[in-house]
Amino acid sequence: MIAEKGVWNRLRTRLLFTGPTLFAFLTVMIVPFVYGIYLTFTNWDGIATSHTLVGFQNYGEVFRDRDFWQSFALTLKYVLFSVVLINAIAFALAYALTKGMRGQSLFRAGFFVPNLVGGIVLGFIWQFIFSKVLVYFGTKADIPLLSYSWLTDPDKAFWSLVIVTVWQYAGYMMVIFVAGLMNVPNDILEAASIDGARGWMRMRKMTLPLMVPSFIVTIFLSLQRCFMVYDVNLSLTNGGPFKSTEFVSMHVYEKAFLSRDYGVGQAEAFVLFLLVAAVTLLQVYFSKKLEVEA
Amino acid sequence: MAARNFAASWLKYAALTVCLLLFIVPFVFLLLNSFKENNAITSNPMSLPDRFNFHNYTYAVGKMGYMSAFWNTLIITVASVLLISLFAAMTAHYFVRNQTKVNQYTFLIMVASMIIPFQAIMIPLVKIYGSLGMLNNKASLVYMYLGFGSSLAVFIYHGFVKSIPAELEEAAMIDGCTRTQTFFRIVLPVLTPTTATIAILNVLWIWNDFLLPSLVLVNPEQRTLPLSTYNFYGTYTVDYGPLMAGLVLTVLPIIVVYLFAQKYIIQGVMQGSIK
Numbered sequence: 001m002i003a004e005k006g007v008w009n010r011l012r013t014r015l016l017f018t019g020p021t022l023f024a025f026l027t028v029m030i031v032p033f034v035y036g037i038y039l040t041f042t043n044w045d046g047i048a049t050s051h052t053l054v055g056f057q058n059y060g061e062v063f064r065d066r067d068f069w070q071s072f073a074l075t076l077k078y079v080l081f082s083v084v085l086i087n088a089i090a091f092a093l094a095y096a097l098t099k100g101m102r103g104q105s106l107f108r109a110g111f112f113v114p115n116l117v118g119g120i121v122l123g124f125i126w127q128f129i130f131s132k133v134l135v136y137f138g139t140k141a142d143i144p145l146l147s148y149s150w151l152t153d154p155d156k157a158f159w160s161l162v163i164v165t166v167w168q169y170a171g172y173m174m175v176i177f178v179a180g181l182m183n184v185p186n187d188i189l190e191a192a193s194i195d196g197a198r199g200w201m202r203m204r205k206m207t208l209p210l211m212v213p214s215f216i217v218t219i220f221l222s223l224q225r226c227f228m229v230y231d232v233n234l235s236l237t238n239g240g241p242f243k244s245t246e247f248v249s250m251h252v253y254e255k256a257f258l259s260r261d262y263g264v265g266q267a268e269a270f271v272l273f274l275l276v277a278a279v280t281l282l283q284v285y286f287s288k289k290l291e292v293e294a
Numbered sequence: 295m296a297a298r299n300f301a302a303s304w305l306k307y308a309a310l311t312v313c314l315l316l317f318i319v320p321f322v323f324l325l326l327n328s329f330k331e332n333n334a335i336t337s338n339p340m341s342l343p344d345r346f347n348f349h350n351y352t353y354a355v356g357k358m359g360y361m362s363a364f365w366n367t368l369i370i371t372v373a374s375v376l377l378i379s380l381f382a383a384m385t386a387h388y389f390v391r392n393q394t395k396v397n398q399y400t401f402l403i404m405v406a407s408m409i410i411p412f413q414a415i416m417i418p419l420v421k422i423y424g425s426l427g428m429l430n431n432k433a434s435l436v437y438m439y440l441g442f443g444s445s446l447a448v449f450i451y452h453g454f455v456k457s458i459p460a461e462l463e464e465a466a467m468i469d470g471c472t473r474t475q476t477f478f479r480i481v482l483p484v485l486t487p488t489t490a491t492i493a494i495l496n497v498l499w500i501w502n503d504f505l506l507p508s509l510v511l512v513n514p515e516q517r518t519l520p521l522s523t524y525n526f527y528g529t530y531t532v533d534y535g536p537l538m539a540g541l542v543l544t545v546l547p548i549i550v551v552y553l554f555a556q557k558y559i560i561q562g563v564m565q566g567s568i569k
Contacts, residue, residue, distance in 0.1 A: 013474075016474065024441035025404060025407075027441065028419070033410060033418070035421075039421070096306060101307075105560075109556045116548045117548065119504065120520045120524050121544050124537070128324070136339050172563065175563045175564055228411045230505055269414045272414070273414035
């Protein structure tokens with residue numbers, strides 16, 4: 001299309017336009033990724049300058065590491081509840097806030113607020129809410145469920161994490177749903193109404209199928225973020241009480257940087273990457289089949 | 295019918311308002327308690343403060359090194375966002391206008407790489423850049439953000455550059471612009487709304503990021519706001535007053551920006567998701 005004269009000029013333009021991005025991309029993403037795969041076959045301890053190849057030994061360790069699979073199972077449960085709740089609440093909010101009612105942009109802006117703040121800070125804020133405010137409220141109002149800190153009970157601490165995550169991401173996904181709902185053509189909905197489709201029927205037969213592209217995006221994003229959650233896990237429960245809420249990302253971090261088991265840690269990170277990639281790609285693949293043309 | 299609609303719409307308003315209050319109330323408790331003494335917080339965390347006491351704030355600013363953390367975060371965020379937007383726009387433009395096999399495959403690899411989570415890269419990243427002596431340095435962190443952020447930015451720009459008619463650029467080149475001039479005088483101005491989208495998405499990410507800076511920046515003077523908050527919380531877990539003030543101070547800058555740019559931020563997130 002647009003081409004300069006001469007090889008040298010063409011190369012110069014290419015380097016100027018793509019050089020910085022591709023160099024950074026290559027050295028920050030691709031090289032560490034590939035080198036990481038190599039590291040999984042070594043016994044590097046994080047300090048020594050040399051390491052030896054140990055074959056598939058690290059992967060054997062990964063499969064024997066019961067803590068890893070326990071925290072993976074826990075993360076899976078967390079992801080399941082969080083993703084479903086995030087998307088259900090976000091869709092309901094978006095649906096209510098695209099009807100042209102007064103002040104709807106104010107509402108949207110309000111629901112988005114938690115996304116402005118990082119997970120570390122959100123976790124600390126909620127730690128205070130769960131361990132002080134709710135306990136005080138529960139004691140005064142005589143609600144047994146709230147009269148002790150949820151963060152001291154393994155099961156309740158898990159649900160605290162789900163609540164905070166849903167609270168954190170619902171607003172973001174709502175914005176994406178709002179964008180999608182505004183693209184659903186009104187004439188189609190009107191035509192459906194004239195044909196007698198009302199309320200739930202219209203939602204199920206018309207709106208939801210047309211919203212599949214938005215769902216693909218929101219489910220993809222929420223799956224990836226929930227699987228990889230670290231900040232909120234660290235600041236809200238720090239894996240406690242007694243390591244009962246240690247999600248898989250935190251486990252990998254501790255394996256590598258605290259127990260100095262870099263080979264095994266990286267192998268676990270890589271196994272985790274494969275599992276998450278499989279789940280998210282399968283999700284996109286199967287949802288694509290549900291897409292319809294407006 | 296009208297009366298029923300009226301009642302239904304009021305019910306909806308009420309329900310939405312309750313939901314919104316549930317979303318906002320943690321921040322309200324945070325703000326209220328940041329003005330109170332520690333024993334007032336522990337005896338009743340739901341009460342209003344007796345008076346507006348800024349003692350917690352002055353204490354927190356000093357103890358958490360707020361000013362230096364704020365500047366570090368600002369410098370890192372601004373530098374990273376500028377570099378990502380500029381370089382990604384150039385690359386996306388080049389890819390769209392020169393659709394060779396190499397460029398198409400490079401673009402595909404960049405898009406595919408977005409599925410790699412940071413956790414799969416962090417260990418080798420620390421090893422490589424540690425052995426090069428490039429850790430504990432703001433410039434390295436900015437460089438890493440360029441590497442991690444460019445895929446998504448190139449992907450979003452790619453979609454929008456395609457919608458710019460090539461004739462526009464050809465006309466400029468016939469008038470004597472070089473390729474670089476054409477990009478800076480014609481293409482980049484046309485891409486301004488997209489640049490705003492990319493800047494917003496990246497600011498939200500980089501300003502609040504914790505794991506990457508925690509691995510790269512080790513010195514206390516280098517800390518960003520999320521790092522100094524985390525550290526402050528770890529050292530003073532018993533004294534709630536200053537902790538609350540510290541958290542308010544961390545949240546405040548971005549909330550202030552949001553109050554003014556709220557419309558653009560929401561739009562930016564919408565635009566970023568459509569492509």
